[in-house]
Amino acid sequence: MSATATPPPKKVNRIGLEVMGYKGAKSTLCAGCGHNSISERIVECFFEMGISPMRVAKLSGIGCSSKSPAYFLGLSHGFNAVHGRAAAVATGAMLANRNLLGLLVAGDGDTASIGLGQFMHLLRRNLPLIYIIEDNGVYGLTKGQFSATADIGSTLKTGVANDMPPIDCCLLGIEMGATLVARSFSGDKRQLQALLKAAIAHKGLSLIDVISPCVTFNDHLGSTKSYAYMKDHDHLLHEVSFVPAYEDISIEMAEGETRDVELHDGSKIRLKKLDRDYDPTEKLNAIRAIHESAKAREVVTGLLYINPKERNFVELLNLVGEPLATLLESRTRPPKEALAQIMEELR
Template sequence: MATTKATPKPKINLLGFEQGEYKGAPSTLCPGCGHDSISSRIVSVCFELGVQPYQVAKFSGIGCSSKTPAYFLGRSHGFNSVHGRMPSVATGAIVTNRNLIGLAVSGDGDTGSIGMGQFKHLVRRNVPMVYIVENNGVYGLTKGQFSATADIGQKLKYAGLNELPPIDLCAEAIIGGATFVARSFAGDPRQVEALMKAALSHRGLAVLDIISPCVTFNNHEDSTKSYAYGKEHEERLHDMTFIRAQEEITVDYEEGEAIPVKMHDGSTIVLKKLENEYDPTNRVAALSRLDAARENQEFITGLIYVNQNNNRTIHDLLHMDEQPLSQLSDEQLRPSKEALESVLADLY
């Protein structure tokens, strides 16, 4: 008599949720985009840690990266701000409700160009949240111009040759006073998840710079059937583009090992995973290591810097009460007439 296998029960976490309950809307990004891998890692990590979705507040600005919060934690809060202005919005939300788990997703343009000033002030205030930069070196939504993190000599199909030095967002974060700085590669799921878990447990701002290759603007075909030739000779009826599916780039390598990783356009980057003996608590050594990696044209990955002694967040600096401002009553928030008169008297 034939027997049928029982359907395995779906795995649930400590809150009784299935992993699917941590997902968002279907992605509209190009097939093979590393940003989707990062979204998947966020889903997995929050499921494994038993994060309560409604305790999470997602923040983003403008760019391909800033679309991704729609693709994870669909039951959480979210705010999509204007280009480069996300840090101030996130600061206001986290200061107002310190019980929220702040999770920001930005890009190399949103952070390294128009948003650099706001990013640096977010860092110096040590706002307790996770700040992920999905770093691909191009402006994907505006057809592939160089971003501020593009390497010297990088070639792009429409932008030509980049002759400007790149901004290292990890170095900028450390110089600005960040207490947790790490870098990884979107195709290294084990490392990305480990760093995300550490970032979520850190008391203060945790910056994760994740290299996430763009699959769309790496097409250098010279044939008349190429995308570039078609764009040059077409007569447009509608503004639309078909992007062929690409295989996502994934890696698996050991601590201390350096490996070349081939991109979709045939170019190569070198990833080097920090060795076990590396000390991430030495600020000067961290900056020196980043500078050496830049000279060797390597992307070092792992926890680059963490300051466990400086755990004063913006709430401590402002001497705020343990109870979130958003939960205080009108009577508690509204100063009395006597208090206002006292303040005014001190001003004159």
């Protein structure tokens, strides 16, 4: 007689799904690639927030970063677009179905070079979308050329130093109209999780620039996007945590130690003060923080800017509540009388 062992109860989230339902295919990126950590954070956050993966549309451009959507949320539709132009595909998709939760993963090449125009206009529209830049300062898939986010003086493996000023995508985001702008580091699990969850809850364009070292082409001494450099130069703006609306937890905090930003669904981003108080609802604070840290050759990370109240693109267009994609013919084809009326006017 053998004893039947009762398997331990499987851990499910609030919509009854296991974490397996949030995973993707096995990564084909290099071992140690920062992008793999970001994929893991995405799996955790969507699972923990109880977002149905069937609601999510994953989009990407071209490059190592853009391969990564295959490695998370396997139950979500994905679209690997052309280089730099996932922004346009995402815009079309989100207008076709406003109920989708859009997640775009792009590289620094996609965002700051070939797709810079589309990136700026995406920001301007405040499309409800999470835009993650997996920022490593190099073109990995074409074997290690500098990207437009590489810092002046940062060197390639060959010793060649970059002499062009970097494009700071967070500065663009703040200036051009993104309503949640954050910078993080793929090696900072807690911070990235909190920011991602905030982005999931935010109803406008969320831009998260994640420094994500390329272990093959840009992780050496002399690179300003290496693990070692980030460990030494990551300047935390604050400690970020996320309190979802469905978890009514109140934590006792000393007065003046924390700052809460409430999102439209009632969830809260909680910012714990470190070396100074920082108000992320002020654009000028964010711009100053970025410039100061660049001057100090540091990388400022945290929630740089948020405006939870701004109207997003779908609201601006005043679309009907149902997805445009599946409206019935009776809603999209005007009646016979309408055509007759138009014809009469043209006689």
